[in-house]
Amino acid sequence: MKHKPVRFLLIILFSISTFTSFSQFRPKQIYWTDDGNSMLEIKDGNIVKADIKTREETILVHKDQLIPAGAQTPLKFNIYSFSPDYKMLLIFTNTAKVWRYHTRGDYWVLNLTTNKLTQLGKTLPSQSLMFAKISPDGKKAGYVSGHNLYVEDLLTHKIKPLTVDGTRKFVNGTFDWVYEEEFGCRDGFRWSPDSKKIAFWQVDGRKTRDYYMLNTTDSVYSIVIPVEYPKVGQPPSPVRIGVVTVDNDNIKWMKVPGDPQEHYIPRMEWADNSFQVVLQQLNRKQNESKLFYCDVNTGAAKNFYTETDKAFIDIKSRWNDDDPTGWDWLDKGKDFLWVSEKDGWRHIYLVSRAGKETLVTKGNYDIDNIKCIDDKNGYVYFMASPNNATQLYLFRTKLDGTGKLEPLSPSGEVGTHDYNISPEAKYAFHTFSNYKTYPAGEWISLPDGQPLNPEKSITNNMKVNENSNVHYFKVITEDNITLDGWMVYPDNFDSTKKYPVVFYVYGEPAASTVGDQFGAQHNFLYQGDMSKDGYFQVSVDNRGTPSLRGAEWRKSIYGEIGRLNIHDQAMAAKKILEKPYFDKDRVAVWGWSGGGSSTLNLMFQYPEIYKTGISISAVTNMLFYDNIYEERYMGLIPENKENYILGSPIHYAKNLQGHLLFIHGTGDDNVQYDNAEALLNELIKYNKTFQFMPFPNRTHAISEGEGTRKFLSTLYTDYLRKNCPPGAR
Numbered sequence: 001m002k003h004k005p006v007r008f009l010l011i012i013l014f015s016i017s018t019f020t021s022f023s024q025f026r027p028k029q030i031y032w033t034d035d036g037n038s039m040l041e042i043k044d045g046n047i048v049k050a051d052i053k054t055r056e057e058t059i060l061v062h063k064d065q066l067i068p069a070g071a072q073t074p075l076k077f078n079i080y081s082f083s084p085d086y087k088m089l090l091i092f093t094n095t096a097k098v099w100r101y102h103t104r105g106d107y108w109v110l111n112l113t114t115n116k117l118t119q120l121g122k123t124l125p126s127q128s129l130m131f132a133k134i135s136p137d138g139k140k141a142g143y144v145s146g147h148n149l150y151v152e153d154l155l156t157h158k159i160k161p162l163t164v165d166g167t168r169k170f171v172n173g174t175f176d177w178v179y180e181e182e183f184g185c186r187d188g189f190r191w192s193p194d195s196k197k198i199a200f201w202q203v204d205g206r207k208t209r210d211y212y213m214l215n216t217t218d219s220v221y222s223i224v225i226p227v228e229y230p231k232v233g234q235p236p237s238p239v240r241i242g243v244v245t246v247d248n249d250n251i252k253w254m255k256v257p258g259d260p261q262e263h264y265i266p267r268m269e270w271a272d273n274s275f276q277v278v279l280q281q282l283n284r285k286q287n288e289s290k291l292f293y294c295d296v297n298t299g300a301a302k303n304f305y306t307e308t309d310k311a312f313i314d315i316k317s318r319w320n321d322d323d324p325t326g327w328d329w330l331d332k333g334k335d336f337l338w339v340s341e342k343d344g345w346r347h348i349y350l351v352s353r354a355g356k357e358t359l360v361t362k363g364n365y366d367i368d369n370i371k372c373i374d375d376k377n378g379y380v381y382f383m384a385s386p387n388n389a390t391q392l393y394l395f396r397t398k399l400d401g402t403g404k405l406e407p408l409s410p411s412g413e414v415g416t417h418d419y420n421i422s423p424e425a426k427y428a429f430h431t432f433s434n435y436k437t438y439p440a441g442e443w444i445s446l447p448d449g450q451p452l453n454p455e456k457s458i459t460n461n462m463k464v465n466e467n468s469n470v471h472y473f474k475v476i477t478e479d480n481i482t483l484d485g486w487m488v489y490p491d492n493f494d495s496t497k498k499y500p501v502v503f504y505v506y507g508e509p510a511a512s513t514v515g516d517q518f519g520a521q522h523n524f525l526y527q528g529d530m531s532k533d534g535y536f537q538v539s540v541d542n543r544g545t546p547s548l549r550g551a552e553w554r555k556s557i558y559g560e561i562g563r564l565n566i567h568d569q570a571m572a573a574k575k576i577l578e579k580p581y582f583d584k585d586r587v588a589v590w591g592w593s594g595g596g597s598s599t600l601n602l603m604f605q606y607p608e609i610y611k612t613g614i615s616i617s618a619v620t621n622m623l624f625y626d627n628i629y630e631e632r633y634m635g636l637i638p639e640n641k642e643n644y645i646l647g648s649p650i651h652y653a654k655n656l657q658g659h660l661l662f663i664h665g666t667g668d669d670n671v672q673y674d675n676a677e678a679l680l681n682e683l684i685k686y687n688k689t690f691q692f693m694p695f696p697n698r699t700h701a702i703s704e705g706e707g708t709r710k711f712l713s714t715l716y717t718d719y720l721r722k723n724c725p726p727g728a729r
Contacts, residue, residue: 029420030429036422045074047089052427052443053452061089065110068117075108083138087112088154090134090141096127099177099669103186107132107143109154120152121145123159130174131187135195140246142189142198144173149189149200151246162198162244163251169205169228176203176228176237181670182628183266183315184324194274197296198244201268205237211672217697227669230627232644233637235261241268241279243296254294256281256301264628266315267324272333282315286632289313291355304355307340311558312632314341320370330375330399337373337380337399341551348380350401358401366548368392372421375399381408381425381446383418389547390472390484390516391434392416396425396447408449413458416517421446432458433518435486436468469493469531470521472514475540477571484514484547485540485572488521490728491531493581497728500586501536502720503573503610505602507545507565508594509557509633514541527717534727538576542568559635562601562622562647569598570606577609588724590614590716593671593700596663597649600679603660604652611658612724614716617700618664619671620679621648653682659723660690663712665698691719 031040038049045063050056066074079092088109095105107120107129121129124145132143134154141152147166152159163172173189180186189200210226230236238260244251254277256265264286268279271293281290291305307313320326328337330350337360338349346366350358361367365386371394372381381396386405393409394417409417415434422428425446433439440461443452451457469489476482490499504523506513513520523530523537530537541547542565544557557564577584589610591599596618603613619625622634622644634643645651664676676694683690693715695702702712 032422034423036424036426039422042078042080045076047080052422061110061112065115066091066108066117068108068119081134083134084136085138088134088138090132092132094127098130098186099180101186103174104128104130107141109134109141111154118154118157120157121150121159122157124150131189133189133191135191136193137195139195142191144189147171147174149173149198149244151198160249162246162249163200163202168226169208171201171203171205172242173200175201176205176208177669178228178230178237178626178628179203179239179264179266182626182632183264185266187325190268190270190277190325192243192270192274192296193272196246196274198246199268199270199277199296200242200244201239201265202242203237203239208234208237211669211674213667213669213672215667215697225667227672229669229672232623232625232627232630232634234627236264236284236627237261239265241265241277241294243277252296252299254279254296254301255299256292256294257303258283264315267327269325269327272327272329278327280315282313284631285636286312286315286628289315304353305338305351305357307342309341309555311555328370328373330373337370339367339370341554344551346548346551348382350399360399360401361397361405362401363405364550366550368548371419372423372425373399374425376424379403379425379447381419381421385548388516389541389549390514392418392515394419394430406447408447410449410459414516416515427452430458432462434516435470435472435518435521436465437518438463438465439518472516475572475575477568477575479567479571481543481568481571483540483542483568483572485538485576486514486521487576488531488537490534490536491529494728495581498581498583498586499534499536499728500588500724500726501538501577501582502530502724503569503587503589503602504537504539504595505569505589505591505598506593506595507542507569507591507598508561509544509546509554510594510629512541512545512547513539513595514547525713525716526720527713530726533721536582538573540569540572542572558633559640559643560647561633562597562649566598566601566605569602570609573606573609583729584609585611586724588612588614588720590616590720591618592616593618600649600660600662601647601652603658604649604655607655607657612660612720613658614661614663614719616663617668617671617702618649618662618675618679620650620675623648624672624675624678650679650682653679653688654686656683656686656688656690659719660688661693661715661719662690663693663695663702663715665695665700665702667697667704668700670700 038051041048046059047061049058049060063074075093077091077093081090091108095102098104110117128145130144134141149162149172166172175185189198205228208228208230211229213225215223241254242251262284264282271278277294279292287309289307290303292301294301335352338351348360350360368383370382378399379396383392384395385391396406397403413432418431419428430444431441440458442458471487544565589599589602596615599613599615602610666673698704
């Protein structure tokens with residue numbers, strides 16, 4: 001998933017799958033009941049069902065039922081699931097972080113018939129279970145512990161290992177670092193619909209080299225922390241799919257063609273039956289995607305759908321970025337939905353089981369993500385913005401491809417909408433904001449969009465900051481490229497004076513910075529009010545960012561990271577700075593992660609424009625980053641090695657002229673500390689003056705440790721004020 005920018009705090013609800021999914025590892029915003037008429041909430045430790053229309057509440061599980069034997073207090077939790085028959089409750093508690101998310105911990109099962117509460121995996125190490133799921137028939141639970149897959153009988157609680165060969169670098173039922181980071185893969189096993197088998201990923205990283213991080217803060221002697229990390233040019237860790245029969249432990253391996261060190265398997269699910277799995281195979285260059293059916297009894301694999309691209313294929317396809325599990329089967333397994341950019345736009349396709357496709361969304365626009373599939377009534381609901389790439393609205397169209405594009409968001413609410421939609425699209429929780437309208441939410445019915453309680457509607461409770469000094473604009477560069485941007489004016493702006501300007505940048509394919517939503521323009525590191533202090537703030541989205549402007553826009557950056565995006569940013573800045581009220585001697589740029597890389601490249605490649613830079617957690621040499629991300633967007637080594645060199649900030653370090661603050665965490669498992677030290681050596685080599693701040697044992701987010709964020713904010717603010725002084729002149 002790459003080093004995305006640190007997000008601004010926004011009150012936005014994201015789409016979630018139905019609450020009977022057991023594979024969630026983050027709290028869901030809304031747990032819908034299957035009929036779509038109610039939602040589940042945790043209130044005072046109780047699990048409560050609330051009717052969406054009447055708001056009438058019923059306690060389904062009382063907190064007193066969740067007190068373990070011998071304990072005095074109920075379990076504390078915020079992630080839970082019910083079995084399909086609602087007779088079992090699964091609770092995830094005592095959680096621990098694995099890289100990004102709390103995916104490891106303890107699981108408890110409450111039998112709602114007998115009222116018996118039991119901990120799963122009691123003979124296994126505490127806080128070691130991952131991704132526990134109750135079988136569809138409610139009789140067993142499967143989970144991962146210590147890199148192996150287990151099954152537990154829910155009547156006898158007998159635990160049986162289904163694999164025994166798991167190690168740190170030979171993983172069953174979950175994934176290695178790079179699959180998690182770049183493909184969003186964490187939960188690595190699936191129960192068959194008949195509860196007799198489990199399909200799972202096995203990752204063999206034994207030949208993948210480790211990057212050794214050094215923890216020098218937690219003991220007198222340093223601690224070596226190995227991270228299995230395939231860098232650019234290194235082959236992927238081989239991955240295969242096994243299907244284990246629970247009763248006899250027999251494992252059948254799927255015979256997916258090709259060298260497993262030259263392809264990826266980022267998605268796998270049961271094919272709406274218990275005798276086939278369906279999977280996606282992506283080649284090493286990630287420009288060819290193949291879908292296979294695999295017979296779980298013989299392992300035979302049949303390719304039934306193939307897509308190719310001159311640049312890259314975004315495997316997560318942006319239609320369910322927060323939950324890559326599931327396969328959108330329709331009409332009792334006859335068809336499924338797929339998202340592709342093959343016609344130049346990100347569109348939804350209906351694909352038959354045999355692989356025949358029908359275009360569902362038609363027109364020169366991109367969908368952003370799918371919100372709900374109403375198979376019963378024949379509609380798909382999705383977010384898009386055909387006329388303004390900085391905004392988002394809800395639309396629907398018919399699943400069979402015969403319908404027109406139907407806008408559903410209120411026409412008078414111009415900005416960014418989001419929806420959490422119930423099964424069968426009966427109701428939704430709708431949120432809205434724009435750059436000057438505070439976030440607001442309401443419960444609505446669909447498809448008419450009418451508020452269930454008019455007194456609490458967005459229309460009647462909308463609060464607008466009429467004094468907002470945020471402006472959205474388009475800038476046309478000298479290359480005749482039109483870019484979207486926002487600008488925050490200083491308070492009491494006087495066009496006869498000159499002001500400093502601070503550019504916020506990301507610039508890579510993982511994220512955009514220019515969205516018309518409230519708070520997106522707030523600098524979360526600056527101590528104080530930048531507008532009151534007399535700064536202009538600006539952000540621009542260059543070509544190659546994932547804006548809804550067509551596949552050509554997004555894929556133009558192929559092989560050109562560090563050049564095309566940097567050129568666009570610099571040319572936009574050059575055009576913007578033509579205004580007489582910008583002080584060209586006080587121009588700063590900053591960014592985090594990919595934005596940190598862009599900051600360095602802008603400082604080094606265009607020193608005549610950018611006088612001050614603050615770079616945080618930056619990739620300084622693209623050859624040091626992981627293979628999945630970089631090879632997707634930059635091509636393979638050795639044919640494209642020159643592109644990696646010419647796009648890396650370290651290649652241009654000798655050109656530094658301005659003031660540079662360079663920040664990195666020594667415990668960063670994502671953009672590792674070798675990136676920092678390599679750049680330090682290059683700057684030292686050329687006798688360049690700069691300021692460097694390492695954060696001992698902090699990760700990519702630089703958030704761990706008492707006082708860390710306050711110190712980082714103080715450091716950032718003081719450096720900016722000193723080297724790019726605020727105020728009009």
